[in-house]
Amino acid sequence: MLGSLPPFDYHQPSTIEEAFDLMRRLDGNVSLYAGGTEVLVALKEGKLKPQALIDIKRIPELGGIQADNGTLRLGAAVSTRAISRSPVVRERFPLLSEALKILGSMQIGNRATLGGNLANASPAADSAPPLLTLQASLRLVSPKGERSVALEDFFLAPGKTVLDQEILTEVRIPSAPAQGRGVFYKLGPRGAPEDICIVSVAVFVTADAQRKSWQDVRIALGAVAPTPVRARHAEAALQGQPIGDKTAKEAARLAAEKDANPITDIRGSASYRGAMVQVLVERAVDRLARDLRESAR
Ligand SMILES: Cc1cc2nc3c(=O)[nH]c(=O)nc-3n(C[C@H](O)[C@H](O)[C@H](O)COP(=O)(O)OP(=O)(O)OC[C@H]3O[C@@H](n4cnc5c(N)ncnc54)[C@H](O)[C@@H]3O)c2cc1C
Known part of the structure; x- marks a missing residue:
């Protein structure tokens, strides 16, 4: 209470x-x-x-959304809603915009910052799976200097990160292939997407020029391991394979069986989470396959 x-x-x-x-x-x-x-x-x-x-919200170094040399720089103290609504984010990384649009209610989204969402290190943080698939890195500053850490190396355990008396000032997203496509699915309690998730899945892919095979495949999972994670087994199952139903099913099975390591808590049981990973990965891959086929017509 x-x-x-x-x-x-x-x-x-x-x-x-x-x-x-x-x-x-x-x-x-x-x-x-x-x-x-x-x-x-x-x-x-x-x-x-x-x-x-x-x-730290009013420190100018932690504010702003800037695109330079292809890299997008998101100030750690910018609200998740402001990032979601930013025209440059919507245009270049719709996957991130969509995920942040449903991070909490409007009231939460207007207060919550991107840096806080990551530094808090919840396995269920909504910004993490899309940013993992977008290969984001973080600028960490201390009185001794600064360092850049890949988001994938940032989380250590629930509530624990590599931050060591440092301030996260900026999230950097490198330019993504222009033909890349992404999707974010989040399963919330009682079907409420604005709530803290039971499972979330982000998938970002590119295809070959003929839209026949999967190329750069990146899949990340939320709330099914001690930290948000890349689903490497599922990614490997799709990489270079023909775009079709069977590959989606196999990747989804591997994501649930090999990549996810869920626990049971008040939001859901481990077995339910595993089953939902499978459903959401398959759904996401199918949706991207459909999008790619349609764009090839
Ligand atoms: C009702 C409710 C609903 C929510 N729904 C969701 C949801 O749907 N999805 C979701 O992902 N989250 C949700 N959350 C969680 C929360 O809103 C987010 O994690 C939020 O993004 C945290 O950001 P903040 O700026 O409020 O962090 P703060 O509360 O200010 O800080 C969080 C932690 O991060 C540290 N910190 C903050 N900024 C920095 C920085 N720049 N450098 C270093 N350390 C820093 C703080 O010291 C603190 O330990 C919800 C929370 C509530 C209360």
Whole structure:
């Protein structure tokens, strides 16, 4: 049950250096606060008791959506709704736009940030599967410097990432093949797509020039392993194969049997999750096959 908020100090630095200075002065007894949709719940549940919140949402370095040299840069403090609605994201990465459109209700989406969704490291984070298939990388900054980490190497366990006294400032998406296509499917409790998912699946593919065989195949799964994961067995089953019904079925079976490693929790049992991975992967691959066939006509 949610209690009342404990006392804490609140700081709103206007630069990243100021944020690090506060972290140092408060000896790490702080919580970074972006949209606060996770932090406020954790405070009310008594799971988080920092001396201070450091609100990073107004730091310009964490804002903005920019396309340069083919790479799309999404500021970590941009709201998921703003990213979903961005014309450049809708045009270049509709897969991501679609996924973020149903990340929570409108109220949640207007507060929740992309950086918070990733840094929180929930296996069910909606932004993770599409960003994994888009081969995103993250810019992590600390007082000592900065590094770039592939999203695939970022998550360690539920609630754990490689972040080490660092701030995630930016998500970078390299240019995707122009003919690439993607789809995101999310199964929410009681059929509500805006809720935290039971299973999610993102698939991004390209085909050969004649649209006869699968080429660059990338599949990622959410909420069926300790972290969001690429479904490598399923991907290998499609790679270079003719586009057709049998390949979709086999890839879906492998995704459920070899790539997913679900647990039972309040949202669903392990066996239900496994079955739904199979259904959603097959559905996604079938839909992309149909789209590719239609675009070849
Ligand atoms: C009612 C409700 C419905 C929800 N529905 C969904 C859903 O459908 N799909 C979904 O994926 N999620 C959902 N969520 C979860 C949540 O909204 C998201 O995870 C959100 O994106 C978190 O972002 P935030 O900015 O609010 O993070 P915050 O709460 O501000 O922070 C979350 C964590 O990340 C850290 N952090 C934040 N930003 C950074 C940064 N830039 N660098 C380093 N660390 C950082 C914070 O210190 C904290 O530990 C829901 C939450 C609620 C309350």
